[in-house]
Amino acid sequence: LHPDLAPILDETYGVIVYQEQVMQSAQTLAGYSLGGADLLRRAMGKKKPEEMAKQRAIFLEGAHKNGLVADQAGAIFDLMEKFAEYGFNKSHSAAYALVSYQTAYLKAHYPQFFMAAVLTADMDHTDKVVAMLAECTRMGLRIVPPSVQQGVLEFRPEGDGDIRFGLGAIKGLGRAAIQAILDARREGPFLNLFDLLCRVDTQKINRRALEALIRAGAMDDWGVSRASLIASVDSCIEAAAQFQSNRASQQESLFSGQEALPVAPPPVLAEAWSLTETLRQERETLGFYLSGHPMASLRDDLAALGTVPLGDICSGTTVLVAGLVVARRSTRTKRGDRIYFLTLDDGRGRLEVVIFAEVWAQAGKVGEGEEPVLVLGEVGEDSYSGGLRLSALRVLDTARAREELATQLTLELEIAAELAPQDLLAVLRKYPGQTALRLRLRVGADIVAQLRVAESLSFAASPAAIAALMALAPTARWRWDYRSTTSLVNNVVPLERARYGARRPA
Template structure:
């Protein structure tokens, strides 16, 4: 019979245990344990999750922090009460903030915080002599009392073989080496242990009874305090700022007296909720870091999520969207009838987001600001490759199986059952253990990471609330993940990085540089039909939210003509509401709308009779059922979660109240059923409207400043050949000249200047950033670097010119600025390096006596130069000569290679034969394989013997043809079968 033990190690001691929290609890339930012990080594990563899951399963969690001094000696510190828990949080925090390794320092930190509020269990006798604060009855010296002290890292002795593999992974050794080194048993001890440790169970029950574990009971909110001028109460200061801002808003815009009253009433309503909930400091702190970002030139998004529905957020310039103008609801953000934490998520340009976090860290303090930990768990592919590595499985086999697994991202059994190949390998004797080990490893945390957006700010020392550690850049980080922070009273603030804001910022800076114009996004005309016409034509490439093929089709069919239209399109284009898109488009075109009741007309008319937004559900519940907006939002949430019990409480009330509004029981029932269906689909209008501003701004720049727009897109897609090719092809439609890389243009990014786009040298395959920067240094040191090729080659030795990067530069046309095209420079490569080597070995030689001259100027071959472009850039820059030939022979209806569909017949292609390979078939007859090139790609084509015999003498390498083929799929690749030559091209 098993019993609870002291030193059970779990997977949050990374790669030092096989035991996961859920497995630990299931083991406890199986053996009817009433309590469980859990100590990590210095950290507390899994403590909150452990406590929560224990309590769900009616098991008392006994938690603390363990400090291992070496393989055998340890000190476990437990809390007797809340103060004792704070003590262990301080211990864990200080050990991990300072990365303490020295045992004496570890003991000093423990002594600094441990007191009468703690229990200590240790086998280090000397520690008792150094600490006199722990009460005698709460100090357990294992050298004098019998508690089983050994670490437990797996349940069954049979699991040792898996643990040895884990040990091998941790220490980067083979499985065999691990077996030679690690020869102790750390399985869960059975009842035989009672003979050696007869008091074990009794003592552990005693400790469990005394210990404290109520760490997730949130009795207070720990939020930061904003330092107001002259110590004005936070709410009073917030209220003053809002009314001053509203007065200025009235001055800058024309409002009727009635409208002004509506704004004032809305503001008072919001402020009363904020005062009641005590969130004034929250709004002021968010405003503070938003204003910091704007002051520093960091682009901030217009709003995100439900916060865009707050007038207070708008007046504080946290968001830039007037919620009243767009019919956005405050109750969707803060609900006065069900107090929830505020959630103001803010987008910043992603390349400068870290500056905002650093600002908060510096302003509010090291122990008051922290990022949030994440745990990177091991997925199937990683677990499998790790398992193979410790058993030295050959890489070819590993790659075959890994590639098969990459198609699936699910649990182990699903992955195995979906793949015939993996299932067959898993059942073989050779790989059986590897697959079992893979399953064991899956889901284990491997290391910590950082939450992409979450930050917490507190008015108290974080170390007294949750354990923290050092994070990226020296900024503190919580040891609990985001799922448990609110339960400790911490409010997560999302400071997000949005790439599209970085793109916008780069466009604005380029326009400023090129035209000396300073563009303020908030001053852009939001009703420019030229911009909406661009979108309606499907020109959505590079436009936030709208550029997917399906979304482009929706935008085109909807004929978008306003910010509202963009918002509706983005709200509908999601699983669920997508089914309403055809009906919406039809209703918009016909304008023949019908409503369950005319009372719904004002709510649904803007979306042509279709429920698109959550706010519409809330408005219907309010208007028909007489619910307050706060209560309506609670019902809306219950509907979206399909909480039948909660909904049934309000259905009858809704129908009864509807009758008082002269709506029949039957009609009210139908309305309830109708909105219940759409509540699950409805999208947050506040978020949809806010993000539609970003989409519109990008479209506006695309229309008016295409060179700058595409320059920014290309810079954010460096290395992505597919996107780069697409963007450059589209640029030509806007009349923008593409200027290929030049050795005199030492940029590492694309630069758009009015109607020209200059490509950087770094876009060339084989040219890296360091080489360009080295050349830039040489150009600053030697003003005559670019005066001629003689000087360039003389000085460029120091920049690291080699035959490889010379070849890349020559083929790209980067030397064209010296009067020699790519074909000539490639042809003279050997002479060039003879010259470079001669001046490299004789530094004293007068360079003027060794002037560089090309040996031979070659006649330009446009086809070869096009091939150079494809090789060097991954796509064509200028029109491929084949394009011209296609245009001249449009009568034959040629298809592009990159659009071919398998199992189609008698397809015409126009292009060039770039490779011919002949073999003898089974009948010993000659057949051929050719590679056929057009401007979109290369196709492998088979010419069978019967055909090849007739055309053998007509097939010439590097010659252009119109040919007819059948398209097939062979080896998961589109290929062709040659039919005939339609026409040779001269």
């Protein structure tokens, strides 16, 4: 940058890190006094345009007197200003460095306990919990479901590498209800839903709390389906209330002459939920999927399309991501244009996507139900939340993305497979497009014959065409080849390239 900055920036390898370095640089290069340098530091921290314009003029004038040319002085001021957006004084940085070292040590040597504590600290913040659960999976830690038999309020280490999900992270379940369950459990494990209701103070746990526990999987230990437990809630509440009333008034059984014993109502049988319904109920209760993820079976196909996991994206890149819409909202800009915000979840992270009206209009109906949404966009920093945000260039569903990106489909068939050439020809002619077709016939254990279909018979990889081909060759193995994801939008210029071209040398 400048030889006079070498003594100031030597300890940080030429990079401005501390606020004191900003002040020293202003003193050395532009002749600022200590008081003036502190005013510069404050102005940079508050980011007031009028004050920064005034300070820039003072800096450039002082630098000129010390022999710096205007371009060089301006570039140095820009670097100082950029640093000040997120800079600390040296003592503050040292304190944070110590905490960073301590937490890194705990995470490395006591990962199970550390992650349980971190999850407990942020269990009211769904987005953070989702990211930390993905980190637990990466670290080889297993999150076991919440349980009225074994769980407590907090996330808790169990066994060798397990973390028990905290009851306090279940939405609709208050701390008073949790404490009532823990108090009653001291007498021994609960036998069933009716036993729990007989022993827990019904003034502290209501129907909503019970359903939240069931939907979250906290009563799975009894081996009864969640659907049956939900169907049995009313009868169990009524019978337990009657038992508690009788016990409170010390009524005796007319038949035995002794205090009435609890008699469980007959279970209400219901058809078990599908995996999709189970996961949907978990998301409504916990804010995320716990026992699985609807996208788990789609990961390989989506990766082949060129999607990047939400947990792996970084600022300044153009990426294609895929996820389920777990939250949405919209507002209007100062000009009156509609702007949409979608929160995507892919099981490994969450990300907010900003979609402007023209992009939204082109997308049509996407993001409804449990179908993933694909978004091609530019990743940038979110100054409000401190995380990342994606500005959408294109929004589409999986079928549309495959149709636009597929360059070739290869079908591998056994030699005994029946595939009538005239039927295949009819399908290809019915759905003309840009996707080439290749056939691989396995003649023997080590012999494979490859047939290349004429380019004039390329087809459109639409859902209808795919269904027709599946009907013709139901036992075939499929392999898709795709073009670059940036072809979804013409003339896409990655952010890092645009920013690199706009930089001014110091």
